[in-house]
Amino acid sequence: MMTDSSKNPALSIAKSVAAYTLLPGFWSRLVEFMPRFGLIAYLMAIIFESVKLLPKGHPFTQATKIGQYRVRDVLALAANNLHGGFKNSDQYIVFAMFLVGTVLLVLQFVFLFAMIVTRTAEAAIPFVSLFVTVYPEIDIAHLMLDKVFGIPQFFNSCFDPTVNGLAICDGYSASPVFPTPLQAAMQELFRFYSFGILTVAAFVVFYFIIAMVLETTNTGVPFGKRFQSIFTPIRLVLAVLLLLPLAYGYNTGQYIVLFAAKYGSALATNAWLLFNSKTGDNPMGMDPEQLVGKPKVGDIDSVLNFLYLAQTCRASYEVGVKDTLKSTSTTSSAATGIVIEPYLVLQGSSVNTSISQQLSKGTTYDAARTFYGQGDVKIVFGEKNDTYEDYPGQVKPYCGVILMPSLSKELTGIKDLYNIYFKNVLDIWFDDDVRAYGKRMACTLKFSSQAGCKSLPAVSASWGAPDDRTAGQQFYIDMRLLAQGNFKGQLDAQIDTMRHTANPETSMDLRTLQMGWGGAGLWFNKIMSFNGAMVDALSSLPTPTQYPLLMEHIAKKKRTLSPGVPQKEVFDMTLTVNKKHLSMDQYMGEADLGGSLSQNIEVAGALTATYKQIQDNEATSAPKTTNTDSPVKNFVTLLFGQTGIFDFHGNSEVFPLAKLAMLGRELINKTVILIAARAIMTGVGAAAGAELGPLGDLIKNVGPSMGTFATMGFSIGILLYYVVPLMPFIYFFFGVGRWVKSIFEAMVAVPLWALAHLRLGGEGIPGPAAGTGYFLILEIFLRPVFTLFGLAASIAIFMALSSSLDTVFNLAVMNVGGYDMTTLSNSQPDTFANSAREALDALFYTVIYAILIYMIATTSFKLIDLIPNFVMRWGGSNTSSFNDQTDPIGQVNYQLVFKADAMARSIDNQNDSFADAAKARELFKQ
Known part of the structure; x- marks a missing residue:
């Protein structure tokens, strides 16, 4: 049997002391903090009593009962006492005024709560308020809505001329007339359409008013039996209110839709900003290496083989051809052979003259790109001479041209791959063993009697053959492995660095975030573009676009004489036409080729022999799968x-x-x-x-x-x-x-x-x-x-x-x-x-x-x-x-x-x- 605390004062006091001592009292304080409306309910009851909506002496009108009943209780009791129709119209008016006042009071607190919710954020979150778009100027959703509906200063995007002058709108063009003629015509269409529907609604409301009057007269029931629901007049008013025409041809209901879209877009944008604030550098929350794949590195043997040929060409002109042209060039003199160096050559135009710049081993790729105006980089192996006025930059391409296309050059990290390509081309060209290879091949094949060939340069790699013979297979293997190892090591290191370093090309940038929730899908395009650009870069190895001048001359003559000449024979010094053997020596004396007839024949012979050996020797390229019959x-x-x-x-x-x-x-x-x-x-x-x-x-x-x-x-x-x-x-x-x-x-x-x-x-x-x-x-x-x-x-x-x-x-x-x-x-x-x-x-x-x-x-x-x-x-x-x-x-x-x-x-x-x-x-x- 439980003890009633009210009958036991000691127990009641003990419980009170324990509660005060042990309990925090949050609920009681919260209740005390809540607003009290007892006095308002009492005053409403007094007024309702005066218009006979409450009986005399009702408990609600007694001061001792204040706080024991609510505003809702007073309104409910008064509503139950509404009767009598038009003869008690004063009661209806007073009740309606208090009802509207109560609604306004509730709305006041609703708006107060909304202000609290939408106040300026104090925490470290990237949005100002819940239903406000931070950057409406370039928000994609706002741009689209402004482009469709054309309401000035509503969505505040950069398509609005009143907003377009802001710095953030750089790159966006606004129509000088806003709304545009098309939007203005559409707004007139909406205006006409809304007016037509409003006319129909007016007829319907007029019908209901007539019906209400007739039913009231007939039945004696205020507003008629069909209109007894309190929601009926509210619906009638709301229907007309929704159709009221406002600015730019849209009605109230349509503006409600636009506000819902505007605030819903802001809610989504702020949610997207909050999401990105939690994921970090990118929306996936991934580390940089997880956003970039690691592809395999290709072979550089084609570049090495071309530079073998270019160095043989350089040595052949150096020891076998005398430059009889008078020159003011610092790289050539009349007393020595033609001096071949690598140059950057910029083609001239109707406005600018062509220029050239000699390369050194320390020249950087960035400098080369700057020279070419951030375009493709072309290295010309030739001689610069003031008399070569017909050649761009006064550089005659005696020993060929190699091209490095600058694909995706604007992406951060990708240009570093091209820098490695450029560096490796120069490293191979200036490599002592490759230069020694060129002189050894030139001297061994054609110019052993020349003074410059009395002593052959040493090579650190195994020559693979006696010194008086051409390079052996072991030399090609060692040089290929060395060049490929250096190339692959540098590329792998650069790729690893790029993959483990934060890159703006794969990060979520501020501009994309400013585009709001409508731009949430844009970041994924960056991943596709960057990885595709890296694949392009790794497949865009330096490519020879022109062989040495004499070889190109031979190939051109051969194709003129016999269009079907095979590639393996296109540089040979003999040509078979209709089963007759034709020597190409007779075509080597043209003035534009540089040397004399005999000198050009010797140089061409050395180059074609070197080219044939490189092509025929399997050691000059990485092992390939043997072709099958399938x-x-x-x-x-x-x-x-x-x-x-x-x-x-x-x-x-x-x-x-x-x-x-x-x-x-x-x-x-x-x-x-x-x-x-x-x-x-x-x-x-x-x-x-x-x-x-x-x-x-x-x-x-x-x-x-x-x-x-x-x-x-x-x-x-x-x-x-x-x-x-x-x-x-x-x-x-x-x-x-x-x-x-x-x-x-x-x-x-x-x-x-x-x-x-x-x-x-x-x-x-x-x-x-x-x-x-x-x-x-x-x-x-x-x-x-x-x-x-x-x-x-x-x-x-x-x-x-x-x-x-x-x-x-x-x-x-x-x-x-x-x-x-x-x-x-x-x-x-x-x-x-x-x-x-x-x-x-x-x-x-x-x-x-x-x-x-x-x-x-x-x-x-x-x-x-x-x-x-x-x-x-x-x-x-x-x-x-x-x-x-x-x-x-x-x-x-x-x-x-x-x-x-x-x-x-x-x-x-x-x-x-x-x-x-x-x-x-x-x-x-x-």
Whole structure:
């Protein structure tokens, strides 16, 4: 049996003391802090008593009862006593005034709370207030809305001339007339449309007023029996209020929609800023090395082989040709041979004269780019002489030209890769062993009797042959390994530095953040662009664009005399025409070549012999997979020499979109080269095709089937590089567009929504017909945030699924194909085609992998649309906009992938036509 504390004063006192001592008393203090309305309720009761809404002497009118009842209790009791119709109209008026006053009092506290919520942020968060856009000037959503609706100083974007003068609007142009003529015409259309609907509403309201008067007269019930619901007059007033015309042709309801869009956009923008403040340098919260893949480094042997030839050319002119031209050049004199040096040569124009600058070993790539105005860097190996007025920069390219295309030169970190290329070219040119090689070859082949060849320079590497012989195989092996080791070591170090250093090219920049939630998908494009640029840079090795002058002269003469001369014979000093042997010596005496006839013959002989030895010696290039009789194997070997799906195992921690971009870009680069090479070979004959060297031989062996495989690889590359990495941006961009379209839909539907309030039945202010409109406005307000949730969910799910695929796909292929691919990721580039049971498997496994990745990407990134479209179901609404079911990626596939495939096939068909025409010409000649 419990003891009643009220009957036990001691127990009551003990409990009070314990409560005071042990309990913090938060609740009591909070209750005391809350505002008290007891006095207001008492005063309302006194007034209601005076108009006979409360009976005399009611407890509510007694001062001793203040605080024991609420304002709501007084209003409810007074409402129950409303009766009598028009004869008690004073009661209705007084009650209505107090009811409105109570509502205004509540709204006052609501606005006070809103001011507290939307006050200037004091914490270290990157937004000013919850429903205020920090940078509306360049906010993408505001720009789009200003471009559509054209309301001055409403969205305050840079398209508004009153805002465009701000510094942040640099790069944005505003129309001198705002709203534009199109927007003004659309606003007039809205004005006319709203006026028409308002006219209809006026007739409906007038009908209801007449009906109410007649029913009141007939029944004696105030406002009639059909108008007894308190919500009926509110709906009538609200319907008319929503249709009232305001500025720029829009009515009240339409401005409610625009305010919902404006505040919803601000909410999403601030949420996006808060999200990025927590992730750090990038929206994924990843370290720099996780955003950039680590590709394989190519071979530099082609550059080394060209510089072998250029140094032989330099030495041949130095010891074998006397410069008989008078010169003021500091690098040449009449008493010595022609002095060859590397130069930067800038082509002249109608405004500027051509200039040149000699290179030294310490010249930097940045200096070279500055010389060329940040364009491609070209190194000319020749002699500068004042008499060479016909040559740019007065530099005659005796020993050839090498070009370094400056692709993606504006990206931070990428130019450092080109700097390594430039440095390695100069390092090889000025290398003592390479210079010694040139003199030894020139002296051994043609100029042993010259005074400059009495003593041969020493080499630190093994010559691989007696000193009086040309270089042996061991020399080429040692020099290639040394040059490749230096080149690869420098590139690997630079790539590692670039991957482990914060890079603005992969970071979320301030400008993108200022674009608001509508620009949330832009950052993912940066990952694709940067990784693709790095692949381009690593595949854009320095390329010889011109061989030594005498060799180019021989090749030109030979092609004139016999267009079908094979590449292996294009520089030989003899030519076979109609089974007759023709010596090229007779063409070596032209004045523009520099030396005398005999000197030029000797130099040309030394160069062609050196070129032939370099081409014939397998040690001058990295070991390649032996060509087989299978064209498929040869093609796959070439295509997957440095790339393939198996590189993913070496980049397991890299962002999946970055890996896909690198793989796709490599496939595009290689297949484009193959398609172009086949076009050259079939279009202009075997001679041009032979210039491609081993690639030309492969094309000849593969034949027409190569076009099919190259087209397949090209399509896969387009899918992996352009389509999949762009999916976040594409889906998100169209998500923003759908939001704008839903706003326009609401702007058209608002007048009809206002009319829906005129339905008399049902409870609540919306009634049975207008409730859907409120949910659509709520959707417009919340859709931007839902779209951000869709982006975050799609990226997270795509990363999880793609990482899982990288793990299980290897197991699946091993079970089907019979070989373990994990061992191939760390192998040499050429082992893939040898290790696979059939080289064809590599191609089709890549196709399967691309299809799976595409399916994962589409199903994942569709969440950007699906979440905003269907999340409103949780609010009890099944409403949807008219544009929810469109799929932008489906259109992209047709417009990009399928048409790219069609373009590649069209090129291949043209190649076949060229080949048929070439065969016809040969038959005609016979």
